[in-house]
Amino acid sequence: MVKFQDFQLSPSILKSLKRIGFEETTPIQEQSLPFSLAGRDIIGQAQTGTGKTAAFGIPMVERTDARVKAPQGLVIAPTRELAIQVSEELHKIGYDKKVQVLAVYGGQDIQRQIRALKKQPAIIVGTPGRLLDHMNRKTVDLSRIRIVVLDEADEMLNMGFIEDIEAILEKLPAERQTLLFSATMPERIRQTALRFMKNPEFIKIRSKEMTVPQIDQYFVKVEEKDKFDALTRFLDYHSPDLAIVFGRTKRRVDELSEALSIRGYTAEGIHGDLSQAKRLSVLRKFKEGNIDVLVATDVAARGLDISGVTHVYNFDIPQDPESYVHRIGRTGRAGNSGMAVTFVAPREMGYLREVEKTTGRRMRRIDVPSLKEAIEGQQRLAMEKIHAAISENDLSLYREAAEELLSESDPVAVVSAALKLLTKEPDRTPVKLSFERPLPAKRTAKNRKTSVKQKEAVNGQKYFRRKTAGKR
Structure with a gap:
């Protein structure tokens, strides 16, 4: 089994990994780290729970300069629960490098998030809808993003977020590294990956x-x-x-x-x-x-x-x-x-x-x-x-005491x-x-289709309002 120290990681990251008990790599980490640490784009197919967060978190923290006061890493996740979970693990990986991580997601006070974003965290983990909201409000600056990760891409497709993801990717710097991780690889995900990635390395881990x-x-x-x-x-x-x-x-x-x-x-x-x-x-x-x-x-x-x-x-x-x-x-x-x-x-x-x-x-x-x-x-x-x-x-x-008790x-x-x-x-x-x-x-197959239709209807209403604005 390959150890993390075999990848010539910075001492601060190795120290953090040792603190949280990570010594040997999982298969997805072993196969992806040589490419991701070299700056290559990656499409990784592996089940949840196989160590994907560290697989993309380590190169993200490695490429982040804690002295630069601007977001340099971006992770897009399908749910608030996953966004929180990923941000916590990235915080642990970047602890000794003093890398600041912030999670932004729907359901949390947006004004509180705006105040936190003004402190210019090095890494942002967010759900697609809330990220787009901040981008439209101009409360987040993603102009210096070096590395972006799409986590559980198939789940984001199922939840009807693919258009939001494409809108986010279009506004990021062209010169960046992109990592995509997904349990399955639907054709729509593959097309999106090829459109926004440069000669990606495909890595597939078979679930034991x-x-x-x-x-x-x-x-x-x-x-x-x-x-x-x-x-x-x-x-x-x-x-x-x-x-x-x-x-x-x-x-x-x-x-x-x-x-x-x-x-x-x-x-x-x-x-x-x-x-x-x-x-x-x-x-x-x-x-x-x-x-x-x-x-x-x-x-x-x-x-x-x-x-x-x-x-x-x-x-x-x-x-x-x-x-x-x-x-x-x-x-x-x-x-x-x-x-x-x-x-x-x-x-x-x-x-x-x-x-x-x-x-x-x-x-x-x-x-x-x-x-x-x-x-x-x-x-x-x-x-x-x-x-x-x-x-x-x-x-x-x-x-003797027992015999006395039994006699009484x-x-x-x-x-x-x-x-x-x-x-x-x-x-x-x-x-x-x-x-x-x-x-x-x-989400079942039935309510996934419903959520996509509802999202398309909402997007259609927004488009109609933009087209008819000023004509009334």
Whole structure:
């Protein structure tokens, strides 16, 4: 496997990559970096979750001069969620080079964005509509863009953004580097690429077969506000030896680990903002069994090699199927069985179907355990502890007290009392988690066509108003 240091990257980028735990390249990075770092245009075809962000982020940061107060890199992404995700990863890659990154997208206060744009960030990540809006308002200057990236181009085509993208590309400097990444390569995408790119290098990464044979996979349909109580019920019912809970954001991980601790679980979180020393400390405690529940983001869990994980809970369903496979692969190792439970909001069911399509396996739906079932799960754990103590056969110091208890009380009452003391009953202490918006509903072929028609109708109305302006 090729390492990042083999590409003669600047020391600041190598330092940032080491901080976030990136050492070896993924196939898309290995094949694209030699061309992109040499300034070549690239058309890369690879599934989401294969490391595309670093594949284009590294050459973008490398080509950026932090001393120049002007945008030099531009990433166009289909959704606000992806724009935020990409900007966060670019910030990490450019951290030691002090490269400023800004995400602009619809739904956020545009005046706030205008103020941020006046500070001239080196890299802008934006959705097509909001980027065009800023360009028309002349609140963004793209005249010094050196490198532009079209991320998930096929999704932007499906969402009816291709005309917006072409309008943006037409206004960028002719002398620039253009990188396009897409999971599929429709003819319209290919035509657009050839029109706006110079002798691009085509790179195609075949998606490896996704197999997770020893993992029982389930999903539970649950609203955002009910997810935490559902998680604690599952933890009580399953009584996992070691469990990993995956959250989508750093804030989510921090809040979940704190809330679980409040409810009496030994839990800690890891994410990209933790120092390497802290991360290693948490992982050591988890491996040694001093932490029952590890809460993590996808980036922080990259490359985790921990044996004995019995359960994985996807508190937030990932946006792409390969991240899902990577997550649940933390369990079911070395021939052992494992269990994965994914929490899905009603509007996120399309993402679940994408996961099933990728893995080739249907997930079974389960209900949240009842309070009675949660208590029974903890009772089973208490009984296992008693059986283990009996098998160790080192009870001589306790026999006299036990005989005294049995002489005074009913034997069943004595055992029941012992079980009650050993059983961790569900804790209902109130906790507060910040609301996280569910992923945007997956577009079906039908509503994709509808959205394109609606967009064409809006564009037609704008054209009509321009033509008839002044004739009234």
